[in-house]
């Protein structure tokens with residue numbers, strides 16, 4: 001019987017010829033990562049093993065990105081514990097503030113995550129790396145600690161759902177964010193609970209890597225264990241100039257078994273906006289038209305990549321952010337930031353009246369750099385609009401892609417980009 | 422008396438413990454702000470041994486282990502839900518927060534009901550209403566993990582025997 005790409009990667013890493021959904025396996029890890037919130041807890045738990053050394057300092061990534069540059073004394077203590085551990089353990093993939101970026105933008109960019117890998121991360125959006133054709137999933141700090149100690153993790157092999165996007169005739173401005181919000185709107189925030197979401201079809205082939213990262217990034221918002229896109233030429237072009245170690249390309253067999261198949265025509269998918277307080281409240285942008293805003297955020301591991309900034313700057317260039325709006329733009333990594341400067345994107349943002357920040361998670365999780373007051377409303381290119389996610393429990397977050405966000409920042413309320421472009 | 426605290430569907434880890442409190446991972450600090458954004462009374466009024474009852478997809482969202490840690494540190498004996506999000510499920514077992522899946526109990530238990538739970542057998546008794554429910558059993562591997570006292574003890578035990 002055929003296997004899916006997820007099953008093949010897991011089977012290989014478990015030293016098995018074949019696995020089937022439901023089977024419990026122990027898989028060898030290619031990478032284990034944590035950030036400045038989850039890392040310190042994992043470090044404490046790791047100490048309980050009494051081993052002294054992590055299994056392989058070249059296969060661990062520690063990324064201080066959430067509360068950095070540190071927002072207060074307590075968060076500085078967290079970063080300090082991560083830093084000291086990285087030094088003491090001679091962790092290869094550690095980046096200090098000034099070099100660091102948002103983990104899920106940074107690691108693929110630096111070639112640390114590669115096709116065919118099994119990756120666990122103490123961060124739920126670890127599923128982002130599925131866009132490279134890797135099996136990548138979020139875990140808690142204790143699972144991560146066990147991974148650091150043993151180089152292994154246990155998994156229940158997930159059933160796979162296949163999402164096929166037909167056609168390449170996207171509506172104007174529609175990108176990866178709209179596709180994934182559309183799916184979550186259809187299947188709900190637990191529609192893929194415990195399962196693998198595999199994305200395929202001409203529509204996916206047409207998309208850039210940046211857009212594919214956006215799609216896999218939000219697999220967790222449907223409850224999935226992992227999101228995955230089998231590698232193609234675009235993937236290989238992306239990784240070849242970055243990879244510093246060998247990697248393996250897997251693809252699904254033609255007779256692989258799926259728990260369910262979904263088919264969509266990309267031409268049917270309009271620009272999306274997810275209403276508070278769940279990503280599944282996704283609707284066509286027209287239905288959100290006229291909703292007044294206080295803040296717009298463009299950034300995060302979902303939409304803080306170069307292409308997102310290009311789209312946003314394209315709309316903002318020569319225009320002004322609405323006087324009652326705070327627009328905050330956060331490039332995902334220093335490389336993205338530099339390239340955005342070279343291309344004049346940062347000029348476009350600042351000339352329009354936006355805040356531009358060094359790479360950080362910042363407001364995405366309500367950490368700092370753009371916290372909402374009671375009753376305030378934001379439109380954000382991030383991935384979660386839960387109660388209190390960006391500040392006061394009585395504030396609201398709407399989610400969209402970069403085009404709708406930039407256009408709405410100009411208008412002061414949610415609009416279709418065609419209205420301001 | 423173990424009082425039931427009722428919550429709805431899709432209770433996410435951001436409301437269980439908001440990110441603004443994640444700068445300090447101590448159990449007391451986390452417990453003091455547990456559930457604050459959906460129920461401001463919870464953290465003050467919850468008593469050791471109380472029970473949380475949630476709907477479907479409990480614990481969705483972030484991978485923060487601080488969420489089950491906050492609930493455990495608040496003194497909650499067990500979380501009963503119709504279903505759990507996967508990272509929360511793993512994290513709870515790993516840190517030793519008891520969780521039970523039982524849609525019938527979720528249907529039948531009202532806020533403030535007195536509930537007693539046998540974690541060994543998965544029997545849930547609603548003393549206020551005189552109704553019993555049976556939670557879904559854990560798969561054998563999870564039972565071993567729970568019996569070992571969480572993931573670290575389990576992995577250490579396995580290494581020793583290897």
Ligand code: SF4
Pocket residue numbers: 066102103104123125300301302360361364365382383
């Ligand atoms: S940008 Fe937001 S979602 Fe992404 S890792 Fe940071 S906090 Fe998490």
